[in-house]
Amino acid sequence: MTEGPIARLLSSPILIRVCRVGVGLVMLAAALGKIGDPAAFSSQIHHYHLTPVGAENLMAIVLPWVELIGGLALVLGVHARSGAWLSAALMTVFTVAVSLAVARKLDIECGCFGTADASRVGGLKLLENVLLTGAALVASLRLR
Amino acid sequence: MTTLENQSNDPAIAGALRGALTIVVIGAALGIGYNAMGLASRPHRGLAWVKQPEKLQSLEALQSAPGATAPASESASHGDAGSAATASAPGDAQAATATSTTPAPEAPKSAPAAEAKHDTSAAAHGSATTKKTGASTKSSTSKSKKTAAHPSTTAPAAAAGSQTSVPAAAAGAAASAPASAGAATSGAATAGAASAGAAATTGGAAATAAADVPAIPDVTGPLKLELATLKKLYAANAALIIDAREAEEYTDGHIKGATSLPYNDAMADPDKVKKLDPAGRPIVVYCSGGDCELSMNLAKLMVENGKRKVLVYEGGFPEWQGAGMPVAKGANP
Numbered sequence: 001m002t003e004g005p006i007a008r009l010l011s012s013p014i015l016i017r018v019c020r021v022g023v024g025l026v027m028l029a030a031a032l033g034k035i036g037d038p039a040a041f042s043s044q045i046h047h048y049h050l051t052p053v054g055a056e057n058l059m060a061i062v063l064p065w066v067e068l069i070g071g072l073a074l075v076l077g078v079h080a081r082s083g084a085w086l087s088a089a090l091m092t093v094f095t096v097a098v099s100l101a102v103a104r105k106l107d108i109e110c111g112c113f114g115t116a117d118a119s120r121v122g123g124l125k126l127l128e129n130v131l132l133t134g135a136a137l138v139a140s141l142r143l144r
Numbered sequence: 145m146t147t148l149e150n151q152s153n154d155p156a157i158a159g160a161l162r163g164a165l166t167i168v169v170i171g172a173a174l175g176i177g178y179n180a181m182g183l184a185s186r187p188h189r190g191l192a193w194v195k196q197p198e199k200l201q202s203l204e205a206l207q208s209a210p211g212a213t214a215p216a217s218e219s220a221s222h223g224d225a226g227s228a229a230t231a232s233a234p235g236d237a238q239a240a241t242a243t244s245t246t247p248a249p250e251a252p253k254s255a256p257a258a259e260a261k262h263d264t265s266a267a268a269h270g271s272a273t274t275k276k277t278g279a280s281t282k283s284s285t286s287k288s289k290k291t292a293a294h295p296s297t298t299a300p301a302a303a304a305g306s307q308t309s310v311p312a313a314a315a316g317a318a319a320s321a322p323a324s325a326g327a328a329t330s331g332a333a334t335a336g337a338a339s340a341g342a343a344a345t346t347g348g349a350a351a352t353a354a355a356d357v358p359a360i361p362d363v364t365g366p367l368k369l370e371l372a373t374l375k376k377l378y379a380a381n382a383a384l385i386i387d388a389r390e391a392e393e394y395t396d397g398h399i400k401g402a403t404s405l406p407y408n409d410a411m412a413d414p415d416k417v418k419k420l421d422p423a424g425r426p427i428v429v430y431c432s433g434g435d436c437e438l439s440m441n442l443a444k445l446m447v448e449n450g451k452r453k454v455l456v457y458e459g460g461f462p463e464w465q466g467a468g469m470p471v472a473k474g475a476n477p
Contacts, residue, residue: 054194054196057195066171066172079163082160082167083164107409
């Protein structure tokens, strides 16, 4: 079966590598911003009102480290596809969370980068997340 | 070259997913280990493993506890104008101060307590919203005539007993504001001349309500209060009531005399909280009851922005409405 130009572009090794490094760096930045202040990140999770209160601290403790390892895998190219799949899954969850917050008209801090970034949820943040999810999916493609 | 079709049949996907799971496990182990070290360190730096839902201290429990602070000393610690009046019946005299300079966009007329008190209430609530709404000076002036006179005839003097001169003086001071502004000379004269005797004779039920007003301890952080306590505060117009729900919900129905300040708006613009002027009275915040956390979140935001004596009415609007208490509809005045 022949493939179209978009499919060929998405399968480009250069694009896949660029996406892996790009998404990896974003994941690293997000992780480091959260690891520094897990209490603040826990509060930011709480503001979404999506998780049980009892689980918020555990999420704030674990999630940044998972992001950190996933980001390192992508940037260093060690188990990069695993890191990319994980990033895509995390980004999907984050996108859903931001979408729900926007739908409920919550004006809250995104918490995407912990306390390092005070950006709030909204259309722009949603677009960012969708693009990052797409990039993570491209990064999860196999290099030839 | 690898194609997208080939990707979908990629046998390595299972391996990649296993790798992703491994990353999750390693990340979780590192996070848990890091937090455990933080908890073990001195001083503790880690987070509690399980977050406990925040539970507010109960105002009623504090009041029934031995050694509860006397209201006079609490108010004195505030050191703001009219705090002496707050000691006996929080905020009545201060409400007069507020009403002398601010409009009264919403004037409850069917609230359970004496009308005089509710005029004061509405005006005081208006003081919180005036900056936003920019209501006319005319309504301010006409209200100030009424309210400047009323406080001296209601709670403070009668409720305070031996302290009658203090609230009367406070009311007089409140009334002097419109006089100096040239707005309500007669109101100023009436209030300024009000004596404890006049208060005792005209106070009646209103004074009784004021005397029943619970003292609000000046503690750090918000407290929760029950419907019975809120009824007393409401009847004596001794609290600024804030609706933390969305503006649409407020429009559909709210506690009569309450001011709308949606939590989301307050978070986006904390100046709205800073501009709130409770006129020395405690602030009562409510939302929809049940699992609604807007009131508690807004109360905490208020405390963070320097407000004191912030109370959360956890029963919220449904309980208030269910109890047959006065409600109103319409947008924020």
